[in-house]
Amino acid sequence: MTLLTNEQERKELVSALIREMEATALDMRALILAMPPEDLLGYIYAQRLMKMKDGTGNHPEQHDVKKPDDTINDSQFLLEYVHAVLASDSAAEEIEFDETKCTELFALSSKLKEQAMSFAMVSSAETGNQDFGPKTADIEFHMKSTWVLLRGNRYQVLEGEFYSYVLAPHDDVLREVYGVGATEIADGFQDMANATRAGHVNAMEEMMRQFESAHNFAKERNKPLEEVMEAWVSENEDQSKVAGRAIDDMFRGGVANVSRHTKLPPELLADLAYQRGEETEFFAKGDFSGTPYRTLPVRKKPLIQLESDYYAVDPCFTRDAGYRALLFNLLQKKPDYKHSFKDRQKTMSEGAFPDILADQLPGATIYQEVYYKDPMTKQWTENDTLVLVDDVLYLVEAKAGAAATIASPEIDFKRHAQSVQDLVLKAYSQCERFFNYLDSADEVPLYTRTGGKYEECGRIRQSDYRLMLPIGLTVESFSPFSSFCKDLPQIEPLLGKHAFISMSIDDLFVLKRVLPTPGIFSHYMEVRQAVAGMRGSHLFDEFDHLGAYITKNRFDEDIADQMRDGGASFVVWNDMSKIIDRAFEGESWEDNPIPMQDFPKELIRLLGALNTTRSKGWLGAESLIRNYGEQERNDLAKLLSDIGKTVGQHPERYFAFSGNDQPLFVWMQSSEHPVEWQKINDKASAVALSTKAKEAVGVFIEIGNGDAYTKAECFKANAPSVQSEKNAHIFEDAKRISERISNVSSPQAVASSKPIRSRKVGRNEPCPCGSGAKYKKCHGR
Structure with missing residues (x-):
């Protein structure tokens, strides 16, 4: 009877939290609709800028999930709701900017986020889901909290590099559909990121230049500035327009205006954007209406059209959702490209590891689409990429699809969990089969498939390799599941000693910069694998692992000591990526020293x-x-x-x-x-x-x-x-x-x-x- 009462109380608490979230979301919706969107964006971005300048907030490129309650992260959460309201509602006729309402809006945004986190804890505590065995409750909470908090997973200065690489296979079709290719689109996404990163600084510098020009104009005429401003504007029409745009960037959300700050064609921007009132699902009646547990519109289309221009209201999802939205719309416009698209994506993703890391893998023997006959099933089986360098073996299973579903873990847990299983467990299972094959004999043959026939292309002995690394590779960042996957009950070290590692193409672009030689890269991967085999040790993402390696070297031994000496079953290391983050900060980031360990x-x-x-x-x-x-x-x-x-x-x-x-x-x-x-x-x-x-x-x-x-x-x-x-x-x-x-x-x-x-x-x-x-x-x- 006591258990029944407790269960009943839990259900009532869950229902109450849903109602509270829905009420808070409606209040936020009303306030957002009552103000001009440009002025509201300008205010929110200004708050972010001020917090960054006075040092009380995170750097904008740090992972927001690490400090969820600071002003910068609150503003990021709020920007998603601004996007959602603009996508869901037509423009109101009577609107007026009100700073008091903005202050209230920030408070409501923080409140909604706290309510959503409370819901994640309570609703996951005694879940009925069993998709991940006895760990399902913990993993469900992780999924829900990540869904609410996680925004932005990449270093913005590398956006162009990422897009250039992953869009290159589709260059010809992109040019056919949009008139621009992979390079131009990559430049456009980099320009979007740059406008968010440095737009306010650039605008301020431009305003100072124009002010100095006007001041010199007044000085030459020996008159007060206010008396000659009209004349200066008349004689410097182009400069005054530049000054006007700078003011707009500073105070009216102009840094988010991608029509202004990129050269991307309107047709492409339109495919990535909602028109006002176009979205009908987010605030529709039903459970979780308008709450973070529905799919935010920004996850589907990252831009908003305001009059004739397109705005990246939320800078993080512009990056995180832009890739998926672009390819989705490309296939909508070219449905006959679907088969070729899959083939090209497969080729790109399977070749990414040895391609991007060519300097780290000198003289490597590389097998792609390697086949073997599974000794258990007697069926021919394929693995994506096998890379052999000296006494190190890298087995890479690449997944070319999206790194995360847009299905909410609360609305559709099965679908959300399936995306984790597809991207992690399938790659793990393929690696497991190959490692079992290696272990089946002293030496095993490898095959290639040509014209429907299997031909031997090499032989391999497990005993030749000191280090064997099974890796699941996604195109986009899969944080934090990439580092959390070791706690999935289905994942055990292969052959009892080779832990599975999950990472993304995003990660590779950073790793190749910070770990430029074969020796330091393979040693990092050795340490990374050691941590991947330690259940209960949690670092947020690949850059936390990398930062821990640079500052601590064998940080796996530190964690082991904490677990052994401290008796901890769960160890969390936060903010280890700071040393890596700093290398990508500032306008002159390419001149920053890359972090490294010290050697005599x-x-x-x-x-x-x-x-x-x-x-x-x-x-x-x-x-x-x-x-x-x-x-x-x-x-x-x-x-x-x-x-x-x-x-x-x-x-x-x-x-x-x-x-x-x-x-x-x-x-x-x-x-x-x-x-x-x-x-x-x-x-x-x-x-x-x-x-x-x-x-x-x-x-x-x-x-x-x-x-x-x-x-x-x-x-x-x-x-x-x-x-x-x-x-x-x-x-x-x-x-x-x-x-x-x-x-x-x-x-x-x-x-x-x-x-x-x-x-x-x-x-x-x-x-x-x-x-x-x-x-x-x-x-x-």
Whole structure:
């Protein structure tokens, strides 16, 4: 009886919250309709600008879900409702701007958002849905709160790059339909983003220029400014029009006027826009009328037509919904293009990973549309993209469709959940089948399909790969589900150890900038995979993971420590992306230093030589070195420097470094002397034996003129398990090494949870990322 009463109370509370949301939404609708839309937009944007200038709000490019109650995010939420009302209602005849009403509108917007979040908590608490097993209640709350709060997931300065890439396959059809191609449309979307980012600043600067011009005009005539303004306007008609547009941008929402700030053709803008009163569903009678749990019109068409111009009222959904809306309308106008469209989307999405990350995957063996016969079903099965680089395997399953459904998780949970399953679980299942195939034999064949026939195109051994990364790739950002998917009950590490990673093409454009070399990229992916396998660890999106990596390095170990030592079952890391966000801020963002970890100069030389030589196993050696914390890096750098200086007096020098569980053996030798690999391998085996390790990672460094590292080759040396007459000298050497290894190594590792301190890098010094390029041409650009 008590349970029944509690359930009844919960239902009554849910119903009450729905009624409260509907009432608040109607009040907001009435206030929005009572004011001129341009003046209202100007006021809202001005509030955002003031909060950004006084530092009390988030940067506009940060993820709004992280601080949902600040003024900037409240204004973003409000802009969606302005768009919804303008799309749903014709213009009222008697309207007048009222700042008091604007203040009330902000308060109602904040209230509605709080009501929506309360509803998400209460309605998800004892859900009847079981789509995600025992975790469904938590996941349902996550879906609902994300639906309400999440706005804007990309760095606005990269909009053009994203659109240029994803629209390129349809360039010819876009030109046929709209008269402009992928490049011009990408420029238009970048212009929209730029107008939001910098429109007020540009307008202010333009107003100052025009004021100075008018002031000089008055000064030349030796008259007060007010007496000559009419004459100045008459003689400077073009300048006065420019000044008028700047004033409009500053005070009447002109920064949102995409007709003014882009060169996109009206026909294309019309396809992305609502006319006043065109939308009939959002405020229609029924449950959740006008609430955030209906589909906001901006998710379907991101623009609004006001008189003859088109406005991007809400800057975030202009970006998030613009891509889907554009392609939807393209297919409406060219229905016969549907089949070719799917083929082109498939080709683009499946090739995106190795294409965008070409610099991170040098010399890779790439298989696309690789086939194999599933040993369980005996059926031919296909995987999208297999990339093999040194001892790293990337298996990428690409999903070319939209990253998120526009179906509300409250109105249609099944459909909303299905989009998650389609984009995550299907990719996961395809990766799982392939990994099981790899595990079915020591070596397995791969096939390509030509003319309906399957032909062998290669063979692959699981044992050749130290790191195997199954990846689900979406076109658009799928945050936060991309990072949250590890908590889906269906997802377990493949073969018990290879965690599944979900990311987007959006993410790749940032990763390629911040992680420019194969070594740092594969090491990040190694750490990223470790976190992907930790249930209950939550970072919002890929850029939080990236920021945590740059500042903490092995942040997976930090999280593990928090869970183990603190007894936490759920760990949340917020705002880790700040260091990445700052790299994309400001008008001169391309000149900002790209964030990176710090390495001593000697390690920079070694990483650069490894990257240049790229001998077999070089990524494993880089991984071992990049795992070191600050003190270990400094210790290793000192050994390299001190011993390297003596190579001129000795034909060869070596040392062992036991910074973690696996020893690093370094052999340094002048390029003038022949290489004796048997001698080197025996010494490395003795080192492995002396440290009780099964094997040692070896690096052979050849030193040329001026102490330059001319090459750095990698090798592995196994510790012999049984002593024999043939290897007795190795056991004897191991005993001698054990007695003095502590004098030449630093076995005590600094916990990787400590931030890695940065130092100022000279612009002409080698870049600390290990690329081999000068800092000014790499991360310091």
